[in-house]
Amino acid sequence: MPATPHVERHFTAGAAVRDVVIGMADGLTVPFALAAGLSGAIESSGVVVTAGLAEIAAGSIAMGLGGYLAARSDADHYDSERRREEREILDKPEEESEEIEEIFREYGLAEPEVRPLVEALRRRPAAWVDFMMRFELGLEKPRRSRARRSALTIGGAYIAGGLVPLVPYFLVASARDALGWSIAATLVALVAFGYFKGRYTGARPLKSALQTALTGGVAAAAAFLLARLVT
Amino acid sequence: MPATPHVERHFTAGAAVRDVVIGMADGLTVPFALAAGLSGAIESSGVVVTAGLAEIAAGSIAMGLGGYLAARSDADHYDSERRREEREILDKPEEESEEIEEIFREYGLAEPEVRPLVEALRRRPAAWVDFMMRFELGLEKPRRSRARRSALTIGGAYIAGGLVPLVPYFLVASARDALGWSIAATLVALVAFGYFKGRYTGARPLKSALQTALTGGVAAAAAFLLARLVT
Numbered sequence: 177m178p179a180t181p182h183v184e185r186h187f188t189a190g191a192a193v194r195d196v197v198i199g200m201a202d203g204l205t206v207p208f209a210l211a212a213g214l215s216g217a218i219e220s221s222g223v224v225v226t227a228g229l230a231e232i233a234a235g236s237i238a239m240g241l242g243g244y245l246a247a248r249s250d251a252d253h254y255d256s257e258r259r260r261e262e263r264e265i266l267d268k269p270e271e272e273s274e275e276i277e278e279i280f281r282e283y284g285l286a287e288p289e290v291r292p293l294v295e296a297l298r299r300r301p302a303a304w305v306d307f308m309m310r311f312e313l314g315l316e317k318p319r320r321s322r323a324r325r326s327a328l329t330i331g332g333a334y335i336a337g338g339l340v341p342l343v344p345y346f347l348v349a350s351a352r353d354a355l356g357w358s359i360a361a362t363l364v365a366l367v368a369f370g371y372f373k374g375r376y377t378g379a380r381p382l383k384s385a386l387q388t389a390l391t392g393g394v395a396a397a398a399a400f401l402l403a404r405l406v407t
Numbered sequence: 408m409p410a411t412p413h414v415e416r417h418f419t420a421g422a423a424v425r426d427v428v429i430g431m432a433d434g435l436t437v438p439f440a441l442a443a444g445l446s447g448a449i450e451s452s453g454v455v456v457t458a459g460l461a462e463i464a465a466g467s468i469a470m471g472l473g474g475y476l477a478a479r480s481d482a483d484h485y486d487s488e489r490r491r492e493e494r495e496i497l498d499k500p501e502e503e504s505e506e507i508e509e510i511f512r513e514y515g516l517a518e519p520e521v522r523p524l525v526e527a528l529r530r531r532p533a534a535w536v537d538f539m540m541r542f543e544l545g546l547e548k549p550r551r552s553r554a555r556r557s558a559l560t561i562g563g564a565y566i567a568g569g570l571v572p573l574v575p576y577f578l579v580a581s582a583r584d585a586l587g588w589s590i591a592a593t594l595v596a597l598v599a600f601g602y603f604k605g606r607y608t609g610a611r612p613l614k615s616a617l618q619t620a621l622t623g624g625v626a627a628a629a630a631f632l633l634a635r636l637v638t
Contacts, residue, residue: 205469206437206462213461223449226638227458230444230630231437237626238436245618249610280524283534289527293511296520303514311542379480387476395468399461407457 191322195329197373199239203337204369205392207231208362211341213399215355217407221345224354228345232338240331247323254315261308265301272308273298279311340365359396366392422553426560428604430470434568435600436623438462439593442572444630446586448638452576455585459576463569471562478554485546492539496532503539504529510542571596590627597623 207228214224265272273294280290297304309315344357366389374384438459445455496503504525511521528535540546575588597620605615 201473202469205473206465209465209469210441210458210462213465214458217457217461218454222638223454226448226634227441227445229637230448230634231441231462233633234437234440234444234626234630237629238433238440238622241622241625242432242436245622249608249615253609283528283538284531285524285527285534289523292520292523293516296516297514300515303516307514314545314547316545377480378484384480391469391472391476394472395465398468399465402464403457403461406460407453 191326192329193376195243195326196333197377198243199236199330199333200337200369201373201388202235202239203232203334204340204362204366204388205337205395206235207338208341208358208392209395209399211345211358212355212396213403215351215358216400217403218351221349221351221354224345224351225342228338228342232335232342235338236331236334239334240327243330244323244327247318247326248320250318251320251323254309254318257313257315258305258309261305261313265304265308269298272304275308275312337365337369362392362396363389422557423560424607426474426557427564428608429474430467430561430564431568431600432604432619433466433470434463434565435571435593435597435619436568436626437466438569439572439589439623440626440630442576442589443586443627444634446582446589447631448634449582452580452582452585455576455582456573459569459573463566463573466569467562467565470565471558474561475554475558478549478557479551481549482551482554485540485549488544488546489536489540492536492544496535496539500529503535506539506543568596568600593623593627594620 210231211224211228214227218224276294276297277287277290297307309317341358341362344354344361345351348354348357367385370385370388371381373379373388374381377384441462442455442459445458449455507525507528508518508521528538540548572589572593575585575592576582579585579588598616601616601619602612604610604619605612608615
């Protein structure tokens with residue numbers, strides 16, 4: 177399924193920033209919640225570190241490789257839809273012209289108002305295919321070369337985010353004692369991350385900071401309570 | 408940032424199926440890899456079950472609540488861009504008309520070919536705003552009411568997927584012995600899930616089945632090796 181969002185004018189963040197946001201949003205949340213959850217059930221920081229690092233490895237690969245394969249699928253999907261559209265324009269130009277009119281009919285435009293545009297597109301088959309991909313199917317050409325870099329950025333951001341809550345468990349032997357430092361470090365990181373995410377994506381920074389902190393906090397509290405219940 | 412992909416004609420899956428796919432793709436991968444990783448370092452299935460359930464709680468809430476907040480942000484973003492576009496059409500209609508021509512210039516269309524369309528839109532301000540939202544900004548109206556149901560579907564699918572690899576650890580006391588059953592159960596589930604995902608999203612089912620199994624396998628192997636290294 178297409179996972180590539182449309183580019184639009186007021187979106188100030190570049191693709192790399194976007195990948196950092198995707199990876200770090202989960203990286204700061206899930207390993208933190210897991211570590212907090214285990215601290216509710218297990219004494220030794222060593223087990224929390226082992227589980228935390230295993231989670232970071234699993235999560236960064238699942239997100240990075242998953243993102244890579246999704247980007248490749250998007251590109252394959254685009255190419256196959258494009259070949260189909262090219263064939264249709266050759267084989268049944270009348271139906272495809274009718275489809276252009278249908279697109280504009282949604283906006284209250286009548287056939288005579290659209291005809292010059294339809295005729296102009298019919299004289300330029302390559303542009304016509306581009307037009308149908310974008311305006312009929314809502315698909316933008318995915319940049320195939322970005323898949324690998326995007327996967328590495330997402331995975332790297334997940335690792336960077338996931339290490340923040342684990343550092344106290346490296347330094348303090350008792351998981352219960354490490355938990356307080358882990359919560360403090362991660363809440364600061366979540367608020368800072370949410371703030372910058374809001375600034376880069378055009379949302380209100382303070383609202384965004386509160387939302388990321390809330391997500392991490394609720395996830396950690398649920399994991400903590402569940403882990404205490406089952407042990 | 409807009410996370411809502413464009414609807415397109417050949418996308419056969421409904422929104423609910425899409426949410427199940429999003430949740431289950433991670434739910435079948437990350438708890439499985441975490442359980443496998445811990446089995447490389449820890450003897451007792453009890454610890455794996457505690458960590459696995461804590462991860463499922465954390466991951467399902469992070470994905471569900473994160474998705475809910477992202478959907479709400481998309482809706483806010485759409486509304487604010489729409490108000491901005493409505494103002495611009497009233498305040499500087501000439502510039503906005505010029506922007507319509509710019510959109511079509513990318514497709515090799517000249518001003519006379521586009522003029523009837525521009526003039527028709529100028530006579531219908533409401534349709535003009537709709538047109539600019541879709542074709543200039545590439546934004547579709549997000550369905551605000553779907554955010555809650557979508558969050559619950561994604562979180563539920565994550566939980567369902569995450570329980571598959573954990574069941575053997577409930578039944579077998581030794582983590583090493585449970586690992587083999589967990590791998591077998593999860594690989595079957597990953598292949599079946601990948602196959603149906605491929606069918607519903609229009610990708611080749613067998614390729615999709617191999618890709619999901621590969622992602623889960625690589626993540627689990629990395630988590631296993633890392634957990635052995637640190638203990």
